[in-house]
Amino acid sequence: MEEVRLFDTATRSVKPLSASDGEALKFYACGPTVYGPAHIGNFRTFVVQDLLVRVWEAAGGKVDHVRNLTDVDDKTIRGAREAKLPLGDFTSKWAEIFIKDGKSLGLTPPMKQPKATDFVPQQIDLVERLVKAGHAYEADGSVYFRVKSFPGYGKLSRLDEREVKEGASGRADADEYAREQAADFVLWKAHKEEDGEVFWESPWGKGRPGWHLECSAMAMQIFGETIDLHGGGSDLIFPHHENEIAQSEAATGKPFVKHWFHVAHLLVENRKMSKSLGNLHTLKDVIRHGWDAFDLRLVLLSGHYRQPLNFSWDTMTAARHGRERLGRVRSKLEEAAKGKKAGAEEWGSFRGAWDALREDLETPKALAALYTAASTVEHKRKAGMSDEDAAKELAGLDHILEVFGVSALFEKQTEAPAEMKQLAKDREIARNAKDWTESDRLRDELALKGWEVRDGAGGWRLVRKPGTP
């Protein structure tokens, strides 16, 4: 297979990615906590992970992709209580919405999407192993990981090079549990009043697993003690992934992860998205404003994944217009190919874009190469191109669009509602009668309702106008 290189957070260098058993890449991704709709920033991470999977497969590799669903923690418990629903019902509902949104964004379903609550026995086992080995201790019904018992602690996030500011996050002493050291983290949480019906029996009494534990337990249960690639948002580097390494390696004595993959955050108005700033968008919001989910996917891939990306409606416009142009180039190529087909492995003039993706998922470079190639091909086509060459370029374009995960966008047409079609037909009649006042009025009415009429050689067609609620 072709080489795929990817930045590794642990070594801070771009390294070739490899499947340790020579078969499938064992890729575990930290998924969402299902207590509400995921926002477009959450999806940036998942879209980038999906891109990696597609790149790996297009390079000739196989991948076993696992992405968990966190369905028990403070937020899910609180949410379920407020919704007056059993925890399982509450989280299933949000998990379904997450999966549906992911599908709209072209995310390839992972091989498995394990839920934390389905792996409680494995989590308890892991805690027991750690307690036996002296890496964890029980206090007031909770179990904590003894950070000082694990010398490698802090390697991933370079904790030794940092001075932790007292209470910088305002959460340092937010929980009431009794720890030996402030750095120790909870593996198992004793049952509290507000947890209500949510608890499992354990050697330490009623309680529930701590957040960091689930990923270690599920990843090791599904893949074994060492996984090839593990990732998530950049905010998970510390403490989540640091803690995962500690609890996994302290238990097994084996390296937990060979390659770490972290995606920088999406910003809105140059700020981290948050409810309090009122700049949090969900996929539903984006679609409600008349955009296509795939336009968002392109926006989420418009910047390099290790760089914070600033979301704005302007970038959505840019993505949509650019992609419409690609669609035109594509349909003209299709015509020029006259039904001829080239192999799916073909890259044609789009090889440069592919090479950029294999080098640490350089999407900005790849997109630039893609547009440049599209212009070159279009010029060649106009100058005269054989059916075979057109078929080859078409295959190359489809191939790169498939890797970007947006090929579906070029196959579907958004149907206009019957009401809009009728207005457009009326306008056509008015135009034929040269009743310009009436035809312009109908055009305005359509615009007001969010639809744009585009006249062409073959008559009119309707396109949804973005930015209309």
Place this chain on the structure above:
RNA sequence: GGCGGGGUAGCCAAGUGGUAAGGCACGGCUCUGCAAAAGCUGUAUUCGUCGGUUCGAUUCCGACCCUCGCCUCCA
């Protein structure tokens, strides 16, 4: 305070020790009943600031300014 990213045209975003990719937006022209769409075409003497190295720096070095993120349960 510590650590880590960023500052390149109106916006997004590549890049290199030798004089700035690409996309969007914008301007002009063609087309059009007028538009939109489509097609053709043009657009940064300049790369946060100040110094230094160099024949030459946006690219190397130093200082500074601004900005974003993380700092123990946020993708």
